[in-house]
Amino acid sequence: MEKVLILGHKNPDTDSICSSLVMERIAKIYGIDAEAVRLGNINKETEYVLNYLGIEPQRQITVAEEGQKIILVDHNEAPQSIDGREKLEVIAVIDHHRIADFSTSMPLYYIAKPYGCTSTLLYEICKKEGLEIDKTMATLMLSAIISDTLLLKSPTCTKKDIEAFEELEKIAEIDAKTYGLDMLKAGTDFSMYGAAEVINLDAKEFNEKGKKIVIAQVNTADIQDVFTRKEELSFEIEKRIVDDGLDLFIFVITDIINSNSKIIALGTDKELAEKAFGKKLDNDDAMILEGVVSRKKQVAPQIIDAI
Amino acid sequence: MEKVLILGHKNPDTDSICSSLVMERIAKIYGIDAEAVRLGNINKETEYVLNYLGIEPQRQITVAEEGQKIILVDHNEAPQSIDGREKLEVIAVIDHHRIADFSTSMPLYYIAKPYGCTSTLLYEICKKEGLEIDKTMATLMLSAIISDTLLLKSPTCTKKDIEAFEELEKIAEIDAKTYGLDMLKAGTDFSMYGAAEVINLDAKEFNEKGKKIVIAQVNTADIQDVFTRKEELSFEIEKRIVDDGLDLFIFVITDIINSNSKIIALGTDKELAEKAFGKKLDNDDAMILEGVVSRKKQVAPQIIDAI
Numbered sequence: 141m142e143k144v145l146i147l148g149h150k151n152p153d154t155d156s157i158c159s160s161l162v163m164e165r166i167a168k169i170y171g172i173d174a175e176a177v178r179l180g181n182i183n184k185e186t187e188y189v190l191n192y193l194g195i196e197p198q199r200q201i202t203v204a205e206e207g208q209k210i211i212l213v214d215h216n217e218a219p220q221s222i223d224g225r226e227k228l229e230v231i232a233v234i235d236h237h238r239i240a241d242f243s244t245s246m247p248l249y250y251i252a253k254p255y256g257c258t259s260t261l262l263y264e265i266c267k268k269e270g271l272e273i274d275k276t277m278a279t280l281m282l283s284a285i286i287s288d289t290l291l292l293k294s295p296t297c298t299k300k301d302i303e304a305f306e307e308l309e310k311i312a313e314i315d316a317k318t319y320g321l322d323m324l325k326a327g328t329d330f331s332m333y334g335a336a337e338v339i340n341l342d343a344k345e346f347n348e349k350g351k352k353i354v355i356a357q358v359n360t361a362d363i364q365d366v367f368t369r370k371e372e373l374s375f376e377i378e379k380r381i382v383d384d385g386l387d388l389f390i391f392v393i394t395d396i397i398n399s400n401s402k403i404i405a406l407g408t409d410k411e412l413a414e415k416a417f418g419k420k421l422d423n424d425d426a427m428i429l430e431g432v433v434s435r436k437k438q439v440a441p442q443i444i445d446a447i
Numbered sequence: 448m449e450k451v452l453i454l455g456h457k458n459p460d461t462d463s464i465c466s467s468l469v470m471e472r473i474a475k476i477y478g479i480d481a482e483a484v485r486l487g488n489i490n491k492e493t494e495y496v497l498n499y500l501g502i503e504p505q506r507q508i509t510v511a512e513e514g515q516k517i518i519l520v521d522h523n524e525a526p527q528s529i530d531g532r533e534k535l536e537v538i539a540v541i542d543h544h545r546i547a548d549f550s551t552s553m554p555l556y557y558i559a560k561p562y563g564c565t566s567t568l569l570y571e572i573c574k575k576e577g578l579e580i581d582k583t584m585a586t587l588m589l590s591a592i593i594s595d596t597l598l599l600k601s602p603t604c605t606k607k608d609i610e611a612f613e614e615l616e617k618i619a620e621i622d623a624k625t626y627g628l629d630m631l632k633a634g635t636d637f638s639m640y641g642a643a644e645v646i647n648l649d650a651k652e653f654n655e656k657g658k659k660i661v662i663a664q665v666n667t668a669d670i671q672d673v674f675t676r677k678e679e680l681s682f683e684i685e686k687r688i689v690d691d692g693l694d695l696f697i698f699v700i701t702d703i704i705n706s707n708s709k710i711i712a713l714g715t716d717k718e719l720a721e722k723a724f725g726k727k728l729d730n731d732d733a734m735i736l737e738g739v740v741s742r743k744k745q746v747a748p749q750i751i752d753a754i
Contacts, residue, residue: 238554244545245751247561247743254554268575436554444552 142209146176147222149215151343154186154287158280159213159258163234165277177201179222183341185327189283193276204228214258216242219345234261237436256294256301259284263304278311286320290396296434324396328360335372339380339391346440348447351409352385357392357435363402366393370424377406388412394433401432416442449516451538453483454529456522458650461493461594465587466520466565470541476578484508486529490648492634496590500583511535521565523549526652541568544743563601563608566591570611585618593627597703603741631703635667642679646687646698653747655754658716659692664699664742670709673700677731684713695719701740708739723749
C-alpha cells in the first residue's frame with residue numbers, strides 16, 4: 141500500500157511532534173503504512189520528552205512528491221504546513237485550531253474539536269475506538285497536553301483536556317506535575333540559540349485579508365531574562381519582516397510561572413497590536429499583557445479581528 | 448442559552464433535511480437549545496419521508512442575524528450555504544463532502560468523513576456517544592442513506608453506510624427496500640413543476656478558480672421522460688446562466704433503475720464537460736454517462752479537475 145506521511149506544523153512544538161507519533165501508531169493499528177515526519181527542528185521541551193522515552197526524533201522533510209498522501213495533525217492553515225501542499229493529497233486532518241482557507245478536491249476525514257490540545261482528541265479517538273494506549277503513547281499524549289495547556293493553566297484548557305490528562309497520567313505511570321514542570325522548564329532554556337533561532341522556535345504565520353503576519357512565542361520562567369536580548373531579537377525580527385515581506389511580527393514572551401506575557405510588535409502594521417489589545421506600545425515597541433498565555437485564544441484571534 | 452440554528456444546504460435534499468432534524472435531537476440531548484431550519488423547499492422525496500413520519504417540515508429561513516450561532520450539516524461550501532454566512536458563527540460542521548475555502552476565526556467542531564451520507568456519520572456519533580436512537584431518528588437517518596446512496600447502489604456508498612443502513616432498518620422497523628424504492632420513486636415525480644423549478648430542485652453551486660458552476664441533478668425512472676422537456680429546461684438554464692453570471696451549468700438526469708445519467712451542459716465553458724468526461728456533447732448539448740449516478744464522486748470532481 142502507498143505510504144502515508146503524517147505531518148505536524150512548521151516549527152513543530154511538543155503537540156505537533158507527539159501527536160504525529162501517536163497518530164502513526166493509530167494508523168498502523170488500522171493497517172495503514174504511515175510514517176510521522178516533521179517540518180523543522182525539535183525544540184528543547186520536546187527533546188526532553190523524547191529523551192525521557194528514549195525515542196529518536198522522526199525524519200525531517202521539507203518537500204514531498206506530487207500526489208503524496210498526507211495526514212495533518214495540529215494544524216490546517218497552508219502557511220503553517222508543508223510547502224507545495226496544494227500538490228499533495230490530504231486524506232485526514234486531526235486538529236484543534238480555527239480553520240483557514242482550507243480546500244480539498246475530494247471528501248476526507250476532518251476531525252477537529254475546540255480542545256486545548258490535539259493529543260486530547262487523539263486520546264478520545266483511542267477511547268471511542270477501543271484502541272489500546274500503551275505507556276509510550278500515554279506519555280506522548282500527556283506531554284503534548286502539558287505543553288499546550290501549560291500544565292492545565294492555560295485558558296485554552298478544557299474539561300476534556302483535564303480528563304485526558306488524569307487518565308494518561310495513570311497509564312504513563314508518571315507524576316505529571318513534577319515531570320511537566322521539568323519538561324516546561326527544559327523548553328525555557330534557549331540560551332544556546334542565536335536571536336535568529338529564538339524568534340523562529342515557535343513561529344506561526346497567518347495570512348488574513350492580504351496581511352502577512354507572524355506570531356512567535358517563547359516560554360520563560362523570567363520575562364526579563366529574555367527581554368535583555370531585545371536588541372538582537374528586534375534586529376532579527378526586522379530582517380525577517382523584510383525578507384518575507386511581512387506586515388506584522390509579534391513576538392510573545394510568556395511567563396509560565398506567573399501566567400503573563402510581554403509582546404514585542406514590529407512591522408508597518410504594528411498599530412494592529414495596539415488596536416487588538418487596546419493599549420499603546422512603549423518605547424521598546426513592547427507591552428505587557430496580564431493573564432495572557434495562549435497565542436491561539438488570547439493573541440491570534442484579537443489580531444485577526446483587528447484586521 | 449443562546450439558540451443555535453442547524454442548517455443543511457440550499458435546495459435541501461433528503462440528507463440535508465433528515466440530518467438537520469436528527470442533529471437537532473442530538474443537540475437537545477446535550478442541553479443545547481437547537482432548531483433545525485431549512486434554506487429551501489422540501490422536495491417530493493423528502494415530503495414522502497416526512498409524511499410517513501407525520502412530521503411537519505421545519506421552518507424555512509433565508510437570512511440570520513449577525514453573530515447567530517449555527518451548525519452546518521451536509522455541506523460546508525459558502526455558495527451552498529446561507530447567504531451572509533461570514534457574519535454568522537459556525538460552531539460545528541457535520542459533513543461528508545470535500546472542503547472548499549472554509550474559514551473561521553475560532554476553533555470549532557468539524558467532523559467530516561468520506562461516507563456516502565451525513566446521516567451515517569450521525570449514526571456513528573450516536574453509537575460512539577451511547578445516545579439512544581428512537582424509531583423516528585432511525586427512520587430519518589435510514590431515509591437519508593437511501594436517498595444519498597440510491598438504496599446502496601451509488602459508488603459513494605461505503606461499508607459504513609451499509610452497516611448503518613442495516614442497523615437503522617431494524618430500529619425503524621421498516622422493510623427498507625420497499626420503503627426506499629417508494630421514497631425514491633416519489634422523488635422522480637416532478638411533472639407538477641415548471642422547468643425553472645426542475646433545474647433548481649437539487650442544484651449546487653461551486654466556485655473554483657474564478658469559475659462559477661452549477662451542477663443540478665434529478666432522479667428519474669426513465670431518462671427520456673425528462674429529456675422530452677429539453678427545450679424548456681435549456682431555456683431556463685440559459686436564463687439562469689445570464690442572471691447569475693455562470694460559466695457553466697450541468698443538468699444531470701439520473702436513471703435510478705439502470706444507474707446511468709444523461710447530462711446537458713450549457714454556458715461558455717461547456718467544453719469543460721467534454722474535457723472532464725473525454726467525449727463530445729451531441730447536437731442537444733447532451734451526452735450519456737454510463738454508470739454515472741453520483742454528482743459528488745462522478746461529476747463534480749471531474750469538472751473541478753478539468754478547470
